[in-house]
Amino acid sequence: MQADALTVNWPELLSSADPSSGQAVADRENTGDTGDTGDTGDSGDTEEFPWTLVANLPYNTAVALIMGVLADAPMVQRMVVMVQSEVADRLVAGPGGRTIGIPSIRLAWFARAELLATVPPEVFIPRPRVTSALVGITRREPPSRIVSESELMALVARAYSQRRKMLRSTLGKAVSVAAFEAAGIAGTSRPEELDVVAWARLTEAVNANPVEVAPEALL
Template sequence: MARVRQEALIPGDSGDDGDGTPPAGSLLGPADVRALATRLGVRPTKTLGQNFVVDANTVRRIVRAAGLEPGDVVVEVGPGLGSLTLALLDVVDRVVAVEIDPVLAEELPVTLAARARPGAEFEVVLSDALKVTELPGPAPTALVANLPYNVAVPVLLTMLERFPTLRRTLVMVQAEVADRLVAPPGSRTYGVPSVKAAWYAEARRAGAVPPPVFWPVPRVDSGLVALTRREPPVTTASREEVFAVVDAAFAQRRKTLRAALAGWAGSPVAAEEVLRRAGVDPTARGETLGVADFARIAGARTA
């Protein structure tokens, strides 16, 4: 993990000084994004899941949906060229941006220093978000991000696990991923992401985002998911043990829990014994259970 640069912006004149310098507090528009990318020789890549937001109204809407307060310390994953980062700095006093692309990480502080609201603080961390174990400065209280499409769920779950001070989260992901994260038990889209997200927080859809607000324009719709931290279910099992049950149950989601958990428990008979101790019907399927049910199953095995 590398800390690229930290800036404490000093209050001053926010107007254009006549030499073409953008005014403080100004957001990036489509022309700004493309000009920055051209100057840096940056082409969004599928490998990094990059789709840059080019619509200022969209980033303002994301920030409003996040329900932030000035005192929040926001961590942003995948800031790219800084569209959302600037909108965040209009509202909160500090943002820590985690960026994996070294070219973007080097340029972002320059953009923020030129455009961000006077008095706001920011720090850019050059790192893969999946490898970040600590962040500089005060503990983060909120996560707001346009998550890279290809690693959205692992990044979200990793951040929630490693930073328990995150009380509020607002992420933009593919619409189908958003549906999975907020799906209730018994629904068609309910699965591993739904249960694991529910371990940490209550999740809800917070809006839809159409393809034209991105560059390049993706072939899929995007959705906003808001998560509010809550205590995990009471259980004698660890989070890792509960998640092992979840993984086993959905690895063969068409099978009954007695069969699906046979490998996890040691045999179908052992699985049935654990399920009955947990008060769960062995003939049920994983897609009908909530996170508290999985916690009871894991706890019944360790009891």
């Protein structure tokens, strides 16, 4: 679905929803209902068919809720969520910009995210001071079956702890020169230049080309 082709009857869709309330909209026959708890635990025979989760998520918990569903609720194959635009930008961010970060990479491990539409403040009563956005999230196969999500994210977190520095500086003790070369990634690159596929290549290369530890370092 392209954002410029989306036509939405906002009053009908949103009714009295408040963008800060986290109220969920759900068709219980084939849609997950987030309710008030955000619980992603066992729901019986939910894996017999794919779920689509539709929800209006609050700013301060939106990313955590989305990541929780992706990691712990495999029956949810697609999400359409309304979040504040600032959050939406981080969720759909690609390499090369300032908005890409740890949430962008972790989401991309599990799924593909796309901006479906912006939601103007005037469709809400009372009118908020922020613009919201609809984000579509579609689950997909991870970019690697050799390394785990936790291995990849440990490397990503280390790099983004000092995102302005080159990877050879922040990852030098964990990533060998051979690993950078095997992954086809320059040590002079910065974290925001890499997408999840590149991070997967680098993590695989790290496992295949471990850093050699000098004997005196083990004493």
